[in-house]
Amino acid sequence: MTKKEIVIIGSGVSGLLCGKRLTEAGHSVLLIDKGRNAGGRLSTRRTDGAVFHHGASSLPDFYKHKDLPEFVIKILKRAEKEKVIQRKGVIFEPFSSVSHLVSFFAEGLNIKEGCEATSLDLKNKTIDVTYRSDNSTKLSYDLLIISIPPNQAKTLINNQLDRFDSCLSEVEMRSSAAALFSFDLDPALIKETYFSNKNVHVYVENNRFKCVQRLLSFTVHTKEPFAKKVVNNDKNKIKDILFKEVSNAVPVSLPKPTYEAGHRWLYGFTERSLGKAYLFYENESVGVCGDWCSGSTILDAASSGVKLAEQVLKL
Numbered sequence: 001m002t003k004k005e006i007v008i009i010g011s012g013v014s015g016l017l018c019g020k021r022l023t024e025a026g027h028s029v030l031l032i033d034k035g036r037n038a039g040g041r042l043s044t045r046r047t048d049g050a051v052f053h054h055g056a057s058s059l060p061d062f063y064k065h066k067d068l069p070e071f072v073i074k075i076l077k078r079a080e081k082e083k084v085i086q087r088k089g090v091i092f093e094p095f096s097s098v099s100h101l102v103s104f105f106a107e108g109l110n111i112k113e114g115c116e117a118t119s120l121d122l123k124n125k126t127i128d129v130t131y132r133s134d135n136s137t138k139l140s141y142d143l144l145i146i147s148i149p150p151n152q153a154k155t156l157i158n159n160q161l162d163r164f165d166s167c168l169s170e171v172e173m174r175s176s177a178a179a180l181f182s183f184d185l186d187p188a189l190i191k192e193t194y195f196s197n198k199n200v201h202v203y204v205e206n207n208r209f210k211c212v213q214r215l216l217s218f219t220v221h222t223k224e225p226f227a228k229k230v231v232n233n234d235k236n237k238i239k240d241i242l243f244k245e246v247s248n249a250v251p252v253s254l255p256k257p258t259y260e261a262g263h264r265w266l267y268g269f270t271e272r273s274l275g276k277a278y279l280f281y282e283n284e285s286v287g288v289c290g291d292w293c294s295g296s297t298i299l300d301a302a303s304s305g306v307k308l309a310e311q312v313l314k315l
Ligand SMILES: Cc1cc2nc3c(=O)[nH]c(=O)nc-3n(C[C@H](O)[C@H](O)[C@H](O)COP(=O)(O)OP(=O)(O)OC[C@H]3O[C@@H](n4cnc5c(N)ncnc54)[C@H](O)[C@@H]3O)c2cc1C
Pocket: 009, 010, 011, 012, 013, 014, 015, 032, 033, 034, 035, 038, 039, 040, 041, 042, 054, 055, 056, 057, 058, 059, 060, 115, 116, 117, 118, 147, 148, 149, 152, 156, 176, 221, 265, 267, 268, 269, 289, 290, 291, 292, 296, 297, 298, 299, 301
């Protein structure tokens, strides 16, 4: 095997697992992510007194997934054995927090967080990146993996792969909104883990995972079709709308929050996938992966990343 310099744009589940497979096979892999932390839609926010899980927070039963690469099954079995995840009925959930699961996936990887790819030159194999929205530089690669949602990939590729845009006509993503609230109230007031009404799901962060939560905290997610009405507002307005919903959904009277934030998931969920595990352009040395290639879950994202890595290893 000739050792390659591989850059992966995006350190969500697909990028992380792709990077892990290629790193373990002996390639030199750098992951870059514009977010503050790795994980992408597996996201956690820590504030003074609360930990919020406002992205994906469970995974389907990986023993039942029909088409998972052996490498993914091995990692998830180890995560189960080491109590990073645990079975809850027909799904698996993180044991202590989603960020613990992300750290488990990211173990041993070279990841540069706060680093955004702003443009690509596929002919000269370089990427313009901005680090922490400030310093700009160029990265070179032998092989590039793009592991980001489809619309963002389209913008970045910018017509340099003529067959790429036509594939995307098949793909549809759905947006949603979320909000995070904590209150200076005794968490013991509420024993339940979950409430809902017509418009929202409300997760009681105190009763979900084993991480320490000092304040009574809720993460609120919009349901369809309410999500469509809410998601185009700015984050402040989203927070105000969802505060009304949470006040109506939980059985205690809520004071002014000590922490409140709105969040938009513009490319949150796959409605219609590409129907292929990944895309690979051998002449240009570019691969594309992500949940949207073949499905809509963490397992589909992991599968896409690892299958692309295994294609690269055949070269
Ligand atoms: C609210 C919500 C709840 C969900 N719940 C579940 C669930 O319970 N179970 C489940 O299985 N799935 C769930 N999902 C879906 C799951 O989160 C996704 O399938 C999976 O996380 C997608 O991983 P990914 O690696 O394909 O993409 P992402 O996680 O989106 O990763 C892409 C990464 O690329 C980075 N990026 C983008 N552009 C650039 C750029 N130009 N430069 C550098 N970095 C860039 C982003 O910051 C991000 O970290 C949920 C999704 C949402 C939004």
